[in-house]
Amino acid sequence: MTHGHHHPPQPLSPEEAANQRIVEVLASKLRRRQVVGSRAAALETLLVLRQVIAKARFWNIDQLVAIIRAVGRRLVDAQPNEHAVGNTVRKVLHHIREEYHTASKGADTTATSKNYSIAKFVLQGQPRKHVTTQRSETKATLKENDAEDPDSFARGLKPVLMEAIQDVLDELETVYDNVSKNAKDHIHSDEIILTIGMSKTVEAFLKAAAHSRKYTVIVAETAHRYGGREMAKSLSSTGISTFLVPDSSIYALMSRVNKVILGAHAILANGGMFAITGSLLAVTAARAHSTPVVVCAGQFKLTPLWNLYHEYGALDFGDPSKVLGFNEGDLVDKVDVVNPYYDYVRPELIDAFITNDGDHPPSSVYRLLKETYDDEDNEL
Amino acid sequence: MAQKSAAAGKEHLIDSDEEVLQAVVLADSFNKRFRPLTTQKPRCLLPVCNAPLLDWTFESLALAGVQEIFVVCRSHASQVKKAIKDSKWSKPGSGIKIVPIMTAKETFSPGDAMRDIYTRGLVTSDFVLVMGDLISNIRIDEVVRVHKERRKTNKDAIMTMVVKESGVQHRTRIQADSAVFVLQPETSECLYYEPISGHPPTTTVRIPREVLAGHSEVEIRNDLIDCSIDICSVEVPSLFQDNFDYSDIRRDFVHGVLTSDLLMKNVYCYVATEGYAARVKDTKSYDSVSKDILSRWTFPLVPDDNHPGGHLYEQLRGNKYLPKDNSVSLARTCKIGNNTLIGASSKLGENVQVLSSVVGQNCVVDSGTTIRDAYIFDGTKIGANCTVTSSIIGAGVTILDHTYIPRGCLIADGVILGPHVTLKPFDRLTKRREAIAASSEPSKGSNEDDDQEEEDSDLDEIEAGYDAEAYPLGQGSNAVLWPQGPPEEEDEDDVENHKNLSYMRIGDDSWDPAVLDRDEDSDNESETSDEGESSDSFAYSAASSATSLPLGVPTIPTSDAIAESEFKAEVTQSLERAFAEDHSVDNAAVELKTLRMASNVPFSRVREAVVAAIVDRIKIVDGAVPQRKEIATVITRWGPLIDQIGGIDAVETISCLQLHCAQSPRLPIFGQILAALYQADFVDEDDIRAWHASPTAMGVGQPESRQENYQKCRTIGSHMIQQFDEQESEEDDDDDE
Incomplete structure (x- = not known):
């Protein structure tokens, strides 16, 4: 690393970046489960990253990437079960590199990635989407490790980075609308839909479909968190004909159901997913009746991970109190309660993912992942 | 952040909601239950699931939104201070300010610590008081909100205690050190508090008559874990300052406030149905709380998620970390x-x-x-x-x-x-x-020396x-x-007595000390007390629902004759002064109430003493008319005092009068005094009849020597009743005409 002769302040080291107050605050909130849910976690992460970048001092792209990765690692370690945190960091890194490429190399990058085919897919490695909108005219002046003025690189790059982060933010804010824009193509009149739990994405999707279709929703109440009750209340308030049923009747009703629509906590690289406890039950019942299973989820739930741990439950267990009351003094000592937050649903049980980036079968999730994130970020 | 701004938006008119939530942690145990583990380091630094106990407490408070914590440390204070300084809490970004307070070595009880807090003027508004051994995931900020809401309408609600529903038999509820709470179901105001100990075994709970009389509905609960999370208003430390003899927060302070006739303060309970909170106050609860953490009752405070020591654990099937x-x-x-x-x-x-x-x-x-x-x-x-x-x-x-x-x-x-x-x-x-x-190491610091x-x-x-x-x-x-038996000098009434402590040891599987026989190998000391009978009733009370506890009516304790005679002498003196200086009845009553509390005697005792003093005040003069006049003056002047003490209970008053006259030279004027009381409306006809019919009036339970005098008094009563009957029949006759 070259130093200017007038010794400008050193760039921020990744460790310092990861120990910043705002990072620490979000990390404790994640640890204490004060920020829960994929979208909330993604939003908070993005806001922290934006602040970190705005304040960061860096002389070249590697320093910037190292800072973001260190912050990302800190947040992911704080709560490995909120996959959206890591995903957001990966996405931001991807955008940073993309902006950097456009800014430094300019229009000539367009030549490198043309005729793109499955046959060449492995050789080509990263399929990179083209940024057609040429944002800035700074490309000529962008110079890394400038001995005269090392901060000029950051000054030049920061505005485009802020725009890129704003894009990610906009995407997150409009995710429900975008997922549900094709809702009427998936739900037809007089169909019976089954869903479980309370998923904001599914809620928006069903409500959007209700604008043009008349159909019925069966909501399983999803013990013991009973998100289904909330969901049923919300759907019926907008005039959708809604039934709230106990979880035990899912199988019995499945023969009448036309489609199962679920939300996801995280979509995994093999096309499987983590979803609220009870999803596996519903999906298995659907398989027995050959009922199609559709999953609605924002792109920020795409996670470059596999389910390595439990065959059925995702590795996130809550407290036993809702299952076994703490006042059951006799039993507390003798019964071990396993209360997973999420089920793992295998890819072969899912028919389609509906995302804000179009509809995809589970078998092509890996491609989506390759397009969305850079390979080197899979391990932060 | 979002949470905070929402709360601010809602309550922007009230400044008090914006205040920093303060907590006071009493880090010292003020007992020796963990010895010998605590000979070299304080209890609050013992590891629980591989993280210091104090860190669990801080994490519990952080989870509840506390922003400023005062840690009162006494033994091994410099170790505690160092531990706080080196912990993650002192880093910038932790969001919590932790201030260690080194209190004097003479701080022997939580009460002393509270007085220290008062003198230092640490707290400025309502604060959370917890012990340095708490592990909880209860939303304490919610309890604080409820407390503040209540304070807006009732300034006398000085404290809210958080208790957790658990059932009578629970591994986390240590039987030998628990309590019975008497609550008002609607407001969960705590009306009465009585501690329970394993030895001497608590077999009955005495609930003051006023509590039962004053409320149409009460809940008597023996199934609550006292989490020792108290939301206190600023008056609490100053009350400790005023009452220098309060040492324990529950046994002295709460009990004292609730039974006081003068303070007129209220204490409320917050019965937590959701969430977890428990204290590691002895080795037995160390065991049960550790198990609760491992089986995730404390979620999100679990080893794989939010480990206070900052360790990263992975949870495998079956809660293996x-x-x-x-x-x-x-x-x-x-x-x-x-x-x-x-x-x-x-x-x-x-x-x-x-x-x-x-x-x-x-x-x-x-x-x-x-x-x-x-x-x-x-x-x-x-x-x-x-x-x-x-x-x-x-x-x-x-x-x-x-x-x-x-x-x-x-x-x-x-x-x-x-x-x-x-x-x-x-x-x-x-x-x-x-x-x-x-x-x-020589670095141990000189201020450890005293302790050492x-x-x-x-x-x-x-x-x-x-x-x-x-x-x-x-x-x-x-x-x-270390030797096992009890130490030589021991106060059996103290909770910290050897036998009671033995129920709080890890591995002691008699959850209910009185039900299960102690194993021979666990018990070197011989059973001397008459436990057989009493333990049965304890078992009954513990196993059945809370409401079937045998309820005692305040009775005269037979022990402590010295204290009682002292009390009597004090009352006599106080009344003599009142008579001599011609105090108003109200002032005299206040003085008596204070005395009663100081000596902790039931109301009936005070009544006895007052009646006796008033009777003795009556001079014996010759001649029926001047005597009657003399009696009437005294009764009209001082009679109201009798009813000021513990409410109106005329039957008891007559009994007291009888008791006193039976053993004093004023026996002959018993009838006249009774008549005077009747004239002045302190007793009425029905009371006299009730007294006359009662076994006390017949001298049941009185020594042989007094029987004769008792009978004389009763005969006088019989005469009066005859007169009443005659009057009635006359009236009846009048009506008939």
Whole structure:
């Protein structure tokens, strides 16, 4: 690393970046489960990253990437079960590199990635989407490790980075609308839909479909968190004909159901997913009746991970109190309660993912992942 | 952040909601239940699931949105201070300000600590008071909100205690140190509080008559875990200051406030149905709270998620927690049971079994050893083919091969034990003191000296008393066995008495001390008290629902005759002064109430004393008319005082009068006094009839010598009743005409 002769302040080291107050605050909130849910976690992460970048001092792209990765690692370690945190960091890194490429190399990058085919897919490695909108005219002046003025690189790059982060933010804010824009193509009149739990994405999707279709929703109440009750209340308030049923009747009703629509906590690289406890039950019942299973989820739930741990439950267990009351003094000592937050649903049980980036079968999730994130970020 | 701004938006008119939420943590235990583990370090730094207890408390408070914490430390204060300074809480970004307060060595009780808080003027608004042994995931900020809401309408609601519903039999509810709460169901105002102890066994709960009379509905609950989370208003420390004899927050302060006739303050309960909160106040609850953490009742405060020590653990099926960094070395044939936590860099050998236990960091367990329900602190080595059951093994302990450690043993830091030693249940071992002196770092600081000295004298005694021949602890052992029996001078009424403490030991499986017979091997002391009968009733009360507790009516305690005679003398003096200086009835009453509380006697005693004093006030004069006049003056002037004490109970008044007259020269004027009371409307016809019919009036339970006088009084009563009857019949006659 070259130093200017007038010794400008050193760039921020990744460790310092990861120990910043705002990072620490979000990390404790994640640890204490004060920020829960994929979208909330993604939003908070993005806001922290934006602040970190705005304040960061860096002389070249590697320093910037190292800072973001260190912050990302800190947040992911704080709560490995909120996959959206890591995903957001990966996405931001991807955008940073993309902006950097456009800014430094300019229009000539367009030549490198043309005729793109499955046959060449492995050789080509990263399929990179083209940024057609040429944002800035700074490309000529962008110079890394400038001995005269090392901060000029950051000054030049920061505005485009802020725009890129704003894009990610906009995407997150409009995710429900975008997922549900094709809702009427998936739900037809007089169909019976089954869903479980309370998923904001599914809620928006069903409500959007209700604008043009008349159909019925069966909501399983999803013990013991009973998100289904909330969901049923919300759907019926907008005039959708809604039934709230106990979880035990899912199988019995499945023969009448036309489609199962679920939300996801995280979509995994093999096309499987983590979803609220009870999803596996519903999906298995659907398989027995050959009922199609559709999953609605924002792109920020795409996670470059596999389910390595439990065959059925995702590795996130809550407290036993809702299952076994703490006042059951006799039993507390003798019964071990396993209360997973999420089920793992295998890819072969899912028919389609509906995302804000179009509809995809589970078998092509890996491609989506390759397009969305850079390979080197899979391990932060 | 979003939460905060929402709250601010909602309540922007009220400034008080914007205040920083303060908490006071009493880090000292003020008792010796964890000895000998606590001879070298304070209880609050003992590890629970491999993180210092104090960090669990801080994390619990952080979870509840507390922003400023005062930690009151006494013993080993500099260690506590250092631990706080080195912890993650002192880093910028932790979002919490922690201020250690070093209190004087003379602070012997929580009450003293509260007075210290008052003198220092630490708290400025409502604050959360917790003990430094709390593990909780209850939303305390919600309780604070409820408390503040209540304070807006009722300024006298000075405290809200958080209690957790648990059922009577619960591993986390230590029977020997719990309490019965009398609540008003609608407002959950705490009307009465009575502590329960295992020895002497609490068989009945005495609830004051006024509590039952004054409320149409009361809940009497024996199924609550007292979490010792108190939301206190600023008056609480000042009340401690005013009442210098309050030492325990529950037994003295709450009990005192609730039974006081003068303070007129209210204490409320917050019965938490959701969430978890418990205290590690003795080794038994150390065991149960550790188990609760491992079985995730404390979520999100669990080892794999929010470990206060900052360790990263991975949870495997069956609540087994292993460090994420794969630093643990597990032999192929070792077995890890459910609800087990193994610290980083530990090594388990072939055929080792670890079941429902916590093993610290850098521990080594050699082949063939079984560890069950035990807690092993950092850096301990356990040799081959040992057995450790329901015990706590300190840090840096070396246990050599073939050592058998049965339930309830506590082994302090640095002990070397074995090989081929078999301990007895509930044995306690420490390192010999020469060994401590040689190995302890000189950096210990001079302010530890006082503490050290005190400890030293204790340890000297123990070392002198230990007979290495009778209880061999192995070759090369540096250990000293602590004596088991009760200490020589002991106050049986103290909660900290030896027998009661024995119910709070880890491995003591008699959850209800009175029901299960104590095992011979666990109990060296002989049973002397008459427990047979009373233990049955305790069992009954504990096992059945809360409302069927036998309720006692305040009766005259037979003990403490000296205290009582003192009280009597004081009352007489106080009344003489009142008579002489011609006080108003109200002032005299206040004075009496204070006296009553100071000596803790029931109302009936005061009434007796007052009646006696008033009767003695009446001068005996010759002639019926002047005598009657004299009586009338005294009664009209001082009669109202009788009813000011503990409410109107005319029948009792007459009984008192009878009792007094029966043993004084004023027996002849009993009838006249009674008539005067009747004239002045202090008693009416029905009361006299009721008294006359009661067994006390007939002298039941009175000594033979008084029987005659009693009968005389009763005869006078009979005459009066005859007169009443005659009058009535006359009236009836009048009506007929």
